[in-house]
Structure formats: C-alpha cells, structure tokens
Amino acid sequence: MPRLLLLLTLSICYTSATPLKIVTIGDSLTDGYSEVARLAEVPLLGAVVGDRVYPEPDSPNPDGNVRAFNWPELLAIFRPNEADFGPTGEWGDIDDTFFFPLPSGDLRFRGFQKNFAVVGTTTLNWTSLLTSNPVDDGSFPLNLFYDATKSSLLTQLATADVVVIMLGGNDLKNAYSDIFNAADPSPFLDPVRTRLETIHAAVRAENASVPIVVATVPDVGATPNIYQIYNTPALQATTRAHIAAMNQAIITTFEAKPNTSVARVDRLTDLAFDLDPFHLNGTEFTIEGDPYNPPDHLFCKDNFHPGTAAQALIANEIMLAINTRIPGAMTPFSHREILGSVLALDPDQPFIDWAAAYSLAPDSFDLDSDGDGLPNGVEMLFGTSPVTSTNSPTGRWEPGGGLTWNINEDASRYIQWSAEESPDLDSWTDVPMSRLILTGGTATATPPALERSFFRIQANPAP
Incomplete structure (x- = not known):
C-alpha cells in the first residue's frame, strides 16, 4: 500500500x-x-x-x-x-x-x-x-x-x-x-x-x-x-x-x-x-x-x-x-x-474488504474513483461512497468559520489521518488540537488568524 x-x-x-x-x-x-x-x-x-x-x-x-x-x-x-x-x-x-x-x-x-x-x-x-x-x-x-x-x-x-x-x-x-x-x-x-x-x-x-x-x-x-x-x-x-x-x-x-x-x-x-x-x-x-x-x-x-x-x-x-x-x-x-x-495476514485487509464492496481494486487507496476530489482512502475514512460524487467537508475555511466532516470509527482503526494547514501550499503543519474538535464521529477544524491559509486531510494506512 x-x-x-x-x-x-x-x-x-x-x-x-x-x-x-x-x-x-x-x-x-x-x-x-x-x-x-x-x-x-x-x-x-x-x-x-x-x-x-x-x-x-x-x-x-x-x-x-x-x-x-x-x-x-x-x-x-x-x-x-x-x-x-x-x-x-x-x-x-x-x-x-x-x-x-x-x-x-x-x-x-x-x-x-x-x-x-x-x-x-x-x-x-x-x-x-x-x-x-x-x-x-x-x-x-x-x-x-x-x-x-x-x-x-x-x-x-x-x-x-x-x-x-x-x-x-x-x-x-x-x-x-x-x-x-x-x-x-x-x-x-x-x-x-x-x-x-x-x-x-x-x-x-x-x-x-x-x-x-x-x-x-x-x-x-x-x-x-x-x-x-x-x-x-x-x-x-x-x-x-x-x-x-x-x-x-x-x-x-x-x-x-x-x-x-x-x-x-x-x-x-x-x-x-x-x-x-x-x-x-x-x-x-x-x-x-x-x-x-x-x-x-x-x-x-x-x-x-x-x-x-x-x-x-x-x-x-x-x-x-x-x-x-x-x-x-x-x-x-x-x-x-x-x-x-x-502472522501471514494481509495488513491491508480492511481496505481490501471495503473496496471489494464497491468493486474497486485492492490497491486503489490513493485513487479518486468517482472524480469528486476525495481519494478512496479518504472516502473510507469519511464513510462515503467512492463511486458516487461526495461533497468535501462542509463549512468555510476562513476566519470565523470552520470545516466539519465525519469520521468512520471502523475505518479510523485502519487509517492514520491528520488535518493539516499551510499558509502557502508548500509547508504543512497539523492543525493544533486547540482548533481541532473531535466529538464522537464528527471532526471540526477552524482556521488560524491569518490573511490566507489552506487546509487538507492527509490519510495513510496505519503503520
């Protein structure tokens, strides 16, 4: 993977x-x-x-x-x-x-x-x-x-x-x-x-x-x-x-x-x-x-x-x-x-099983199968369909606003993820926990007090 x-x-x-x-x-x-x-x-x-x-x-x-x-x-x-x-x-x-x-x-x-x-x-x-x-x-x-x-x-x-x-x-x-x-x-x-x-x-x-x-x-x-x-x-x-x-x-x-x-x-x-x-x-x-x-x-x-x-x-x-x-x-x-x-098990079996339910290839974690801007691994994390276009996190990434998205509990056991921000699309750092709220299966991130900032979610199979 x-x-x-x-x-x-x-x-x-x-x-x-x-x-x-x-x-x-x-x-x-x-x-x-x-x-x-x-x-x-x-x-x-x-x-x-x-x-x-x-x-x-x-x-x-x-x-x-x-x-x-x-x-x-x-x-x-x-x-x-x-x-x-x-x-x-x-x-x-x-x-x-x-x-x-x-x-x-x-x-x-x-x-x-x-x-x-x-x-x-x-x-x-x-x-x-x-x-x-x-x-x-x-x-x-x-x-x-x-x-x-x-x-x-x-x-x-x-x-x-x-x-x-x-x-x-x-x-x-x-x-x-x-x-x-x-x-x-x-x-x-x-x-x-x-x-x-x-x-x-x-x-x-x-x-x-x-x-x-x-x-x-x-x-x-x-x-x-x-x-x-x-x-x-x-x-x-x-x-x-x-x-x-x-x-x-x-x-x-x-x-x-x-x-x-x-x-x-x-x-x-x-x-x-x-x-x-x-x-x-x-x-x-x-x-x-x-x-x-x-x-x-x-x-x-x-x-x-x-x-x-x-x-x-x-x-x-x-x-x-x-x-x-x-x-x-x-x-x-x-x-x-x-x-x-x-143990001679496949460490990617959780994703393989999830992908098979949508008739996707077992090595398609990084692919965006439905063209909605969310790679399949992120779709699994969000609990959304990888074959039907899905909205990105809801809300606004601007001062006074915030972005909210769902986290699938079962998927989060397999996927290691982070919410990251950047002032220039070049250097990325984790959103501080003071601005990242996790409540049950819902995550909300608010932006920094900067003139301009960018946001992304980084998802990888857990090590």
Missing part, C-alpha cells in the same frame, strides 16, 4: 556488530513454544498430553495453521541481528523413571541456551532456586533439579548484555480464586513484588552492571480460561484494581533501581479487557482460543497462553524497556509487520 509522506529523523542510537546477549528468567510465557510443543514427543507423557499441547493446532489441521510462537522465538526469527538467546540445544532431559517421565539435570530440558524459562514456575520457585533454599517451597520434584539450573544460569549471567525477568503469571493463576473473593488480597499479591526484588537482587549480585528488565505481571483475569469462570462484574472490577495496584508498586519499585527498567506487559491484558473489538490497524482478533490456533485469535487453544499476535505485543514491551537502558538497541514490531510478516 503506498505511502504519501516520508519522515526522516536523525538520532544517536545504539549500534553494535553483534546482537545483545539476552538472558531470561521466566515461566511458560517465555519458555520456547517449540519446546512446549515437543512435550508430546516425551515417552508416556506424550500419550497423556497429545494434541492438548497449547502451541500446536489440533490434528487434523484443516487450515494448515502453524503453531504459536512466543516472544523470544519471534525475536530470534525476526530480530536475529539485535537479540541473541544463544544456540538451541539439550540442557536437561526427561527420563522414564519407574515408568513415569521425570526431569533430570537442568530443568529447561531444551531450547535457547540463555532462555531460563520453566513451564509452571512461580516467583517462589525462582526465589528458592536462586537463594539455595529449595526444600521448603513445596515444588517437588522441581526442587531436586534447582542446583543444575542455577549453575547454568550463573554461567550465562556473567556475560549477559541484558537480563529479562518475567514472572508472576502463575502466582496469580494459582491464587486467583482467593484474590477474586478476598476483601483484602494483599497477602497474595504483595509477596509477588517482594520475591521479584529478591530475584532482581540475586541477578545483580552476579553481574553488577548488566541492565535488567523486570516485567509487570499480566492480569490473568483477562484470559478466557479465567474470565469465563470469574465473571461477577463488581468483583472483576475490584480484582483488576488490586492487580493494577500491585503492578504500580512493581513499576515504582524497579524504576527506582539502578540500571533497571520495567516492561509493561500488563498493557496487553488491559487491551484484552478493554479494547472491543480487539484489533491491530482494524484487523479484528477473536480473544478466545480455537482448536486450530488460527493467527487471528489472541489466545492459544487452551485459552490461557498468549498466541503469536499477543506474544509479538509482549515482545514490543520488552524491546521498549531494553531501549530505555540501551537506546536504539531493539526495533519494535510495527502492527503491519505483526500482521504481515509474523
């Missing part, structure tokens, strides 16, 4: 001949989805989990959907010159012991060498692992293998360029009923921040200068798996408020620590709660999972783990947080890249 403007900026940013060595400490949100999918291959265990492994579509898979990818995988695939999670390999194993699969050695089993994420773990598990207090955290048999995992982690921390700590989702999941129903859930929420501090301190003790990113905790109440059960509106609202307060405490705590930044992963679950319909540039997503994990569903088929689109948004929050410590080190995904390159 063509662009009408090119904006060039010059800034001083991070450049490096080698990608950042990123060490992660996390749970199933960070554990490589490819390794989760391979659980179905484990003897005996595979017979139990089978097609229920959440990143994998059910079989048969009639639409040929690929498995879901998580944020380290997405960075490894699409940002290999910026992010280095180490080689993939075998770091532990699962043995058949007494005819039951049990872990041995490093808890991670397989995956990226620098990715220390273990399915099902909590902040308590990781606090115990890092503080050599494995006996009393109640995590048998995981605690039998803490030492090997810790030894591997300390080796990687010594040479890390960035450490990302992303934990707490399982803490909330395991205690969600108590949090939801308690008048005071602080006994369940406050320890999460405290244990994240302990984990942060353990990392800092091993590497005094490494930048550390601490992620806020996703509000698991936004997952279909939980909100379909805990759906009393008043309690939902208070639970959200309590979890938001916990996350604000996390933000305040870690932004005050040296060389530490916070990744706002909670923004994604807020969007899942509040953005209706959930969309990227007008391409709508279904929140609930599907047995075949299609790319336009926000959650995997288990209705708890984020699908590829959601993981790409998580990746953006991680990259933005890294950039606050190492400016320019990472390139966040644009929505068009997520839709096109990552």
